[in-house]
Amino acid sequence: MIDNPEIHEPEGRGIEGDHSFGPLLGELDLHLIAEGRHWQLADCLGAHVMEVNGVQGTRFAVWAPNARRVAVVGDFNSWDGRQNPMRLRREAGVWETFIPGVGPGDRYKFEVIAHDGNLLPLKADPVARQTEMPPATASVISVPDEFIWTDDEWMATRGEKQQPDAPISIYEVHFGSWMYESGEGNRWAVSGRRLIEYATAMGFTHIELMPITEHPFGGSWGYQPLGMYAPTARYGSPTEFAEFIDACHGAGLSVILDWVPAHFPSDLHGLADFDGTALYEHADPQQGLHPDWNTLIYNMGRNEVRNFLLCSALEWVQRFHVDGLRVDAVASMLYLDYSREPGQWTPNRYGGRENLEAVDFLQQLNSIVPERSAGAVIIAEESTAWPGVTAPESAGGLGFQYKWNMGWMHDTLRYMQHETVHRRYHHNDMTFSMVYAYSERFILPLSHDEVVHGKRSLLQKMPGDRWQRFANLRAYYGFMWGHPGKKLLFMGGELAQEREWNHDAHLDWAALDDVHHGGIQKLVRDLNELYRATPAMFGSDTDPAGFEWLIGDDHTNSVFAFLRLHQGQCVLVVSNMTPVPRSDYRIGVPIHGRWKELLNTDAEIYGGSNVGNGGGADTTAHPEHGREQSLLLVLPPLATVILAPEGYSI
Incomplete structure (x- = not known):
């Protein structure tokens, strides 16, 4: 599966041993x-x-x-x-x-x-x-690479599909529990085919797989890997995994893999104490032992270890044609005092807390992968305010293409969990992200981490009675898809799954028989379709000129309204985060004429109450919000509506 394998000439002399064959490594x-x-x-x-x-x-x-x-x-x-x-x-x-x-x-x-x-x-x-x-x-011992790829055109153009001005909507998947199948065999062919068909029908642009690098303990979900070059045998052979990637590309889906260079488990058969010494890990437990996960930390200061990890990254993007890697736990790599008390960590040579060797490794990773595998992207899960995560190395940055916006996720989920009557006191949780929205290239993540370990499912986080919980989730998704930043949703979120995610059981597919669960699924599908078809919703994600608050301070009514703008196109997003319908709500807009209602999360097809604007509204010559004309809208309860001027352009 490697496109241009290097030939190793048999040269050099052996040092020890009595062998029938001479040395083969050059x-x-x-x-x-x-x-x-x-x-x-x-x-x-x-x-x-x-x-x-x-x-x-x-x-x-x-x-x-x-x-x-x-x-x-x-x-x-x-x-x-x-x-x-x-x-x-x-x-x-x-x-x-x-x-x-x-x-x-x-x-x-x-x-x-x-x-x-x-x-x-x-x-x-x-x-x-x-x-x-x-x-x-x-x-x-694996079969020599014989797989014939059919994605040449995809590989030549994949970078265009992952640029900051492209629509990126990611479906995060734990492959083993998306559609659970017991037993061994080629699950890449069976579950994989169904996953490709489903993600495509739902309008996602990318699939992100939680780690499929081989790992000894299934309960780690792959985040404690030892086989950094091997797809896990749980789902099939390496060739069968390659066939799955090829099929994704044939269906128009990009594939991102979660990749874990931060730490590894101490299983005796693995890397720990590999040759009787701390070879891959730091010998000093203040640098080599992770206190949270009881795992070992790679010694990034050792050339051979860095090479081992960098080549693992290249293995996936070159040999397996993966379109990107999402690097897990970057913050734990960057800080020497991560999860450590004073006296439990060793400062760097300048006396600081920054892990200079890890910084150098990440910069090298973000340099060599695009250089040797055109179009592949590297994404950081980085939960702190480390500056320049997506800035180029030449500007002192780490060089990632994208960063998960953990701040947006924490703030908005905290807001949505408040009872609606109290939301007026937490209004800034929904607006604060725009203060720093252009400091990095962001992905908005609603990931697996938010629906496990007692955190409850997204639906169960929502307050109110059953109807309000579904309405809250619909309104939240509408706000998210309208907000600047690429999108990521963990599997089950599109079903409004009731229970927390369980890696030993598949999703609650039977819930789709219920109109409210099925309505959420239809909404996510339609949001993806609208998003991909509307450049104003993605084309200026990294440009401050592509966003404008119209209403960001209506604490009393818990209403938010903003414009998304791109190359003459304009979209209005309005969210009402209370269960009270707002009639005759006036919003100043930049364009006179008729504004078409592109999507209403309160529509009956989504399980809503079908309150809305009858498909659109006309402006009146009533100045508002610094505009010469305004719309008089009906805001449905606990809903987001998305409108655009007819013709879609300014």
Whole structure:
């Protein structure tokens, strides 16, 4: 699946061991590994089926510079480390060997004896491209890349679909529980096909998959991965995953993967204490142990570790044609004192709390991925006010293309959870985001994190009786889709799921038989359709001239009204966040004539009360809000209405 695999010439000399086959790793490979600049690392290390001197077999290579001895063990040698010892290429700390007759599908691990003579637990291959089904932990020799991609045109133009002036509406998915299927097999083909059809019908532009990198514990949802180069065996083979990505592109869907370079679990078969030393992690627990998750933190100051992670990122965007990576827990990487009390962290060389090595790594990530995989984007989940997350490195920024707007999410959800009679006292929660809306390129996230661990589902967060809860959620979605910033909704949000998300069960699809749940689904579909068809709602997301408050201070009535503007197009968004209908509500507008009601979240088709403006309203020569003309609108209860002048242009 790699488009241009690098050929590794057999050159150089072995250091140790009695072997029938000479060394296969080239001196250039070893030099680049040692420098941390080998951009085809998984083509060099790991297990690779090949023919040597007319003999078919597999070449194994692993980085373990401090080990006394390393051997390959597997089904093919009864897991006996005495049979296939490896040769040390000391200049890079890499061990290698070639084993005849071993091939695709064979399971293997590395037997490592530490420098002090201790035999370590068997280690899985850090760069394995395939693993066996968890909870088993062996690596698997993968089939050589033979998949034929059909998305050449997509790959050549995918960057255009992810620019700041493009419509981006992301459907975040935990693949295993979107439509739960028990047992093994190619779930990418079965559930994947259904997911593609569904996301397309719902009008989303992107699917974002929670981590599918191999991980030992399913309850981590993938956020504690060990197989940074291997799609989890839970859903199928690497080739079947590639087929899913290709099918997404064929259907017009971009794919983003959650990717976790911040930390890794301490499972004995994994990266921890890999060669008897803190190889991948920091030896100092003040830098190497994550206090919240009891996981280990990568040593970003080590060239080989940075190379390992950067090449993992490239593996997904190059080999698997993934369109973007969403980097998890960026804040935990940036701050040395993250979740630590005084005395529990080590300052940087300037005495500060900034993790300079992590900053350098993130800047390098955001430089090398676009450079080597055109059109791919990198997105930050960063929950603090770190400056310049999406600014270029040349301007002192981290270089991400987008950042999740966690502030918007927290503020607006807090507002929506207040009883409607109290919202007048919290009005600024809905308006504050515009103070900093153009400081970064933002995505507005309603993610999985907001519907787990006792936080309740989005619907259950809404106050009032059953009707009001659905109406609140509809109004909130209308406000969100109108607000500047790209959109992200976690699966189940479009169903107004009653219960919290459960990773061991699929979504409550049966709820769609209810008119209110089905109405929310129709609303999200129609919001996506309107959003994608209306450049004023996305084209100027990063331009302050693309937004104007008309009413941002009506605390008494809890009403918000703003314009979205782009290249002569104008859209009016009005939200009434109380259950009281407002008749004859006057709003000054920049264009005279008839304004068409494009969407009303209180429409009967969405489960609403069908209060509205009969499809539109005409301006009158009544000055208001600094305009020469105004609209006299009916504002439905707990609803957002979206209008535009007929002709859609100024």
